Amino acid sequence: MEALVSLIIGVLTACGVYLSLRGRTFPVVLGLTFLSYAANLFLLAMGRLTIGAPPIIADAAEGYTDPLPQALVLTAIVISFAMTAFVIVLALKTYKETGSDHVDGMHKP
C-alpha cells in the first residue's frame, strides 16, 4: 500500500511539473493544481496510512489515525484553492492585456 501511495504521489508530481513547464497559461494552471494534489496527498501520507480509523472520538473506536496532518491538508487545500482561483483569473487578465495566453506574453522560439 505504501508503495502504491508513493507511486501515486510520484506520478502526480511528475505530471504537475511537466504541465507547469508548458508555454500556455491554462496547462500551467492544471500543472499547479496537480502539484497541490500531490502535496496534499503527501502531507496526509506523512501521518502514515491507516484504514478505517477516522480521528472522530468514539467509544467504539479502537484506534485513530494521526489527525494533525489532516488538519494541515485541510488548510493546504483551502489555500491552494484560493491560489488556483487567483492564478486562473490572472491568466484571463494577462490574456486580455497581452492578447496571447502564452506565459511570456508572446511565443519566443
Place this chain on the structure above:
Amino acid sequence: MNLLLVVLSPFLGAPLSTVISRLGRLHAAWFAGSITLSTIALLIPSAVTVFSGHTGIQHFDWIPVLGINLSFRLDGLGLLFALLILGIGLLVVLYARYYLSGRDSMGRFYACLLLFMGSMLGIVLSENIIQLLIFWELTSLSSFLLISYWQYRQESRSGARMALAVTGAGGLALLGGFLLLGEIVGSYELSRILESGTIIRTHPLYFPMLVLVLLGAFTKSAQFPFHFWLPHAMAAPTPVSAYLHSATMVKAGVFLLARLFPVLSGTPEWFWLVSSTGLITLLAGAYIALWKHDLKGLLAYSTISHLGLITLLFGISTPLAAVAGVFHIINHAIFKASLFMAAGIIDHETGTRDMRRLRGLWRFMPHTATLAMAAAASMAGVPLMNGFLSKEMFFAETLYDISSPWGWLLPTGAVLAGIFAVAYSWRFIHNVFFNGTPADLPKIPHEPPRWMKVPVEILVVLCLVVGIIPDLTVAPLLAVAASGVLQAPLPEYTLAIWHGFNPAFWMSMIALAGGVLVYHFFSFFFSLRQSAGEWPAMKTLYDFLLEKLFSWSGTITCFLHQQSLQRMIRVFVSFALILGIGGFIGEPFIFTGERVLLPADGVSLLIAAIIMVAAVSTVMLHRQRLAALIMMGTVGLGVALVFIRFSAPDLALTQLSVEFVTIVLMLLALYFLPQFTPAESRFSERIRDGLLALGAGSGLMLLTWAVLTRPYDTIAEFFLAESVPGGGGHNVVNVILVDFRGYDTLGEITVMALAGIGIYAMLEGLKLTGSTEYPGIRWSEDRHPVVFSTFARLLLPFALLVSVFIFLRGHNLPGGGFIAGLITAVALIMQYLANGTDWVRARMPLDMHTVIAAGLLIAVATGLASWFFGHPFLTSTFGNLHVPLAGELELASAMAFDLGVFLVVAGVTVLIIANMGSIHSESHPVTSRNTMH
C-alpha cells in the same frame, strides 16, 4: 585645542554658503573666505603647542565596538598640510571670486570647495585610520562635484567620472589595506600603529596590506599607471585645478606615504614598489609635459612628474630623503598653485590656453609675465628659488648608494627628468611671453583685475623668500613636519643655497643647461607635433576596459534574464532536485525503513489506477483543454477517494466540494480562453521537461517511501486526548482547525479573503468575449432554461438547510464551517447560473465584501473575547446545548470562530464566481438570436 571644530567648520560653512549666495553672488565668496580665515584662527593655538614638540590628540567615541572613533591628531606633518590646505585655499577663494563669470553659480562653487577643504583637513588631521579613509572618500566625492562644475560640458562630465572611478577604486583598495593593517596591529589608532613598525613589517599579511595601501596612495597621487585621470580633471575651472593639483587632492596620496613612512618603509618590497613607481612617473610625466600645447595640460603633467619625484624620495626611504620629500611637498604646492593661477589669468584675458597661438604676451601683461616667470623658474629649479633647494636635496639623495650595480640608474633618471623639467618650464615662459607677436587671439590681452593677481604675488614672494632665506622662513615648519613624518630625531641637514661644488650642484647645472638646449634644439618638433603625446595611452586602455565592462555585463545579463517563466520553473525544479539529492550525499542511507506496511487491496489498486490513468491522460490530452480539464476533475475525485480510504472523511468532503467549485471556475475561465493549445515546444524541449518531471516525480516517490516505511512518534496523542475534554468536540480534525491550530485557520481564511478581493480588483473593468472556436456547435439561445432555474430556486432552501446541518455537526462529525460555506456558495452559484447575475444581484441582500469582512471580524472577535477572561488570543470555551436535528452537542466558542470561516468561504466563493460571470461582453448569443428570427 579643538581639532573637531577645525575639521567641522568648512562642512558647516558649505550649506550656509549656498543660502548666502541667494543674497548676492559675491557674498558667497566673502563668506567662504571668512570661514577659511576663522578655521585658520582656530588652528593657530594648537599649532603653537606642536612647535614645542607636542602631538595633540583629541578623541570622541563613535563606534567603539568596531574601533571606529572620531579621533584627531595634530603633529608636524598634519600641521604642515593643514596650513597648506587652508592657506592656499584662502588664496583660491579670493582668486575664484574674480575668475568665475556671471553665469556660474557662486554658491554651488564655494559650497563644494568648502566640502572639499573640510574633507582634506579631515584626512590630514585623522588619528583613526578608518576615519581617515572616510574623509579620503569624501575628497573623491567632493572633487567629483568640483570637476563636474561645468556639467554641461562633455569633458567635464567624463573627466569627473574618470577621477571618481580611479580615486574611488583606490579608496576601496585602501579600505582593504586598512582592514588588514588594523588586524595586524589590533587597533585603528595611528599612535598605536606608529609604535608597532616591526610587528607590521614582519607580519605575513604585510605584503598584501602594503600593495592595497599603495594602490590607494598611487591612484590619489596620479602615479603611473593611474596618472591618466589628472590631466582630464583639468576640465575643472582653473581655481579648482590650482587647488586640487597643487596642495590638496593629489598631495593626499603622498601624505599617506609620509604618514605611514615609519612603519611601512625600510623593506625591499617598499623600496622597489615605491621608488620604481616614483621614477617612472617622474620621467613619463616630465617627458609628456614637453609635448603639451595646452598650458594646463603642461602643468598637469608637470604635476604628475613632481609627485613622482616626491614618491621616489619616500621610496629611497633614507631619513634625509624623507626630509627632502616633505620640503618638496611645500615648494611644489607653492609654485604650482601660482602657475595654475597664472595660466588661468592668461586663459581669462586672452581666451585661449593653446601655446601654438599664444605669443609675446610680455608686452600686454608684463606684471603677470614676471610672476609667471618667477614661478616657472622655481618649477625648473633655478637657484634663488625654493624649487632649487628641494631639487638639489633630491639630486643628492639619488646618489645614496651609487656604488651598487644599479646605483647609477637613479641619478641618471633624476638628471634626465630635471632636463625635461627645465625644458618645459622654459618653453612655458619663452613660448607664451616672447617668441614673436600673438596670432589671432579671441580677445585683446590685458592685465587682469588688481586683486586677481594678489594671490599669485603672495605665492611668488613665498617662492623667493623660501628660496633665498630658508633658515629664517621655512626651516622651523620643515623641521616639525619632517619629525612628524619620521617620528624620530631629525638627521643632520642644512638649508643653504650654496653647498659648494658637490655632485648635486653639478647635476642641477647639467639639468639647467641641458633643458635650455633641449628646448632650443627641439622646440621646432614640439610645435610640429599636432596631437599631444599621450604615452603610454592609459586613458585609451581605461575607456576600452570600461566600454567592455558595460557591454559584457549587458551580454551576461541578457543571457541570464530572458523573461521566460518556463526557464524560471525549470531552474527552480532542477535546483530543488540538486538540493534534495545533496541531502543524501555523504552518509550511507537505507531508503526502506523497518515499519510494518499495509497490504495493498483491490479497492486501493482500483483508485490508484483511476488516478494515474487520468493524470497521465491529462498530460497526453493537455492540448484539448476541455478534455484535459475533465480528466483533471477525475483525478481530483480520485484524490477524494484516497482520503476516504485512509480515514480522512473531512478531507474527502472538502476535496469534493473544492473540486466542484474549482472545475466550475476553470470552465468559466476556459470559456474565455483559447480552447486548444498549439504545439509549439520543440521535441527536445519536451524530452528535457519530461526528464525533469520524471526526476522530480521519482524523487518525491522515494522520499514518500522512505518516510512511510519509517516509524515515528508524534504529538498527535495530545490532540486525541484533549479533543473532547479540552476542545469540546469529537471530530479531532475540526477541533484542531478551530481550536488547537485556530491561528492557522485564521490565516487560511485571510488568504481566502485576499484572493477574493484581489480577484475582484483584477476583474474590475475586465471585459472578454467568449470563445468561438467550436464552429460546429452553436451556443444555446436559451440563456436560462426554465426547468433549470425553477429547480435551482427550489434547491436553494434545502441546500442552505444542509449546510447549516453540516456546520452544526462539524465539531463532532465530519463537516464544519468550511464545507458548509462551500455548499452554501454552490447553492447560490446555482442561482447565478440558472437565473443570471442580474436576477440574483437584485435579490442578494448584502454585498459579498461585507460578508467577507464580517466573517473575518467574527473570527477575530471570538479570539479577542478570551482576552477578557485573561486568556491568550483564541482560547476556547464550551458548554452543552440541545439542538433539534443535530441532537445533543457541545456549543463551543470555537463554533463562533467556525461561523467566521463559513461566512468568509461562502462570501469569497460567490464573489469570485459571480464576478467571473459578469466579465462577459456580449458576443455570439446575440448574433445567433438575430439570425433566428
Place this chain on the structure above:
Amino acid sequence: MHLIIAPVLLPLLAGIGLLLLRQQGRFLQRSLSVFSVFIQVVLASGLLARVSQGDILVYSLGNWPAPFGIVLVADRLAVWMLLITSLIALFSLLYALLGTDKSGRHFHVLFQLQLFGLNGAFLTGDLFNLFVFFEILLIASYSLLLHGGGKARTQAGLHFVVINLVGSTLFLFAVGILYGILGTLNMADMAAKVSALSVEHIPLIRAAGLLLFGVFALKAALVPLHLWLPAAYAHTSAPIAALFAIMTKVGVYSILRVYTLIFNTPAGPGANMIEAWLLPLALITLVIGILGAMASSGLYQQTAYLVIASVGTLLTAVGLNTPAGIAAGLYYLPHSTFAAAACFLLTNTIAMRRGQFADRLESGPLVSHMRLIGGLFFVTAILLAGLPPLSGFIGKFMILKAALAHSQLAWIMGVVLITSLFALIALTRSGSLLFYKVQAERESAVASAAVTTGSVPIIREVLPIIGLLGLCLALVILADPVIGYLQLTSGQLLEPSFYIQAVLAMGNTR
C-alpha cells in the same frame, strides 16, 4: 502580555475595518491606514525595549502549551525585523498617498493585510504556521504588485505568482518530511528532536532542510532563483517596489531563523548544513546583481538589480556563520532595505519629471527641482554604492571585518570591493545621464512634465524619501548602540538553547 500579538492583530483589524469602510471617504481610509502603520512602529519599538533586556517573549495561542499549540516568539531578531518592516511600510504608504492608492481597488486593505502576513511570519514559532503566513504575504503581494494594472506589470505579475506557487508546493513537501520524521511542527521542538535524532533518519532531515533552503532562497532571490525579481520590481508601482524591498529579507530572515535554530545542534545532522551552499551562491548573487545594475537601461531596473546585489552582500555576511558575520548582516539588512526603498521612490519622482523619457537612462530633459532631487540622488547613490560616510560603508566595513577570520578572505574581500566599485561606476553613469547630460532643446518636455506633477507640492513628494535617508543616517549616528544590540542578537541566534527553553518551558496549565 498581549503586546506580542498586537503587531499581528492590528493590521488584520485595520484591514477588516478598511474593507468595511470601503464606501467611505478616501480621507478616512487613508488616515486609518496611516494610523495603523504608525501604531505598528510604536508597538515594534515597545517590543524592542522589552526584548533588549535579553529575555525571549513567548505567547501560546489558544492557551495550548507548545509544542501542541501554535506559539508566537518575540526574540531580538524577530522584533528587529518587525521594526524595520513597520518603518519601511510607513514611508512607502506616505508616498503611496500621493496617488498610487487611487489607481485600483482595495489598496489599503491589501497593504494592511500584507503587513499582517509579514509580521505574522516574523513572530511565529511554528513551521507550518510560517507557511501559512508566507501564503498570506504572498497573495497580498500578488495583488499589490498588480495594483494599477498595465501590460508589463500583469506579465511580470503572472511570472511572480506562478513561480511562488511552485515554491509554496516545495515548502509543503519539506514541512511534510520534517513532520513525518520528527512528528512535530513547533520549531523549538523540532530543534530538540533533531539533536536527538537516530542516525538512519539523518539524510532525510538533511534533504528536507535543503529543500526548505530552496524555498527561502527563492523568496530571498538568491542566484539561481533570482530570475523573477528584476521584472517584478521594475514594473510594479514605486511605493510597492519600496515596500517589497523587505520581501526578499523575509527569505533571509527565514534562513537565519531555521538554520540557526532547527539545524544548529553542534555536530548534529544539521550542523552548518547550508554553509557549503550559501557563501558561494551569495557571492555569485552579488556579482550578477551588480552586472545587471551596470547593464540596466532604466533606473527602476537598475534599482531592482541592486536589490539582488544587496541580498548577495547580506547573505555573504550570514554565510560567514560567525557572530560577527551575522551581526554585520543584521546591520546591513535595514540599510539595504531603506536605501533601495528610497531609490525606488526617488526613481518615480524623477520619472514623473522627464516626460516620455521616464526613468530611461538616456539624456533627457532637465528635471525640475534639479538641485533638490539631484542632491537626494547623490546621497542615495552613496548609500547604495556603500561609500563613506553613510550606513552602506559601515555595513560593508563590518562584513569585511568579520570576513578577516574566514579562510576565503581573499575571495570575499575581492568580490565585495570590486562590486562596490562597479556599483559606483554604474550609479555615477546614471546620475550623470539623468542630471548632467541634459539636452537643451528638450526643455519643452519639462513644462509638460512639470504640469503633470504640479498638483503635489514637491515637499510632500520628497518627505518620505528624506525620511528613509534619515533612517540610514540614524543607523550611522546610533551605530554603536545598534551594533551592540545586533551583536547580542547574533549571540542569541547562535545559542539556540535559550530559544528552545523559552518555548518548551511554557508548560502552562488550563
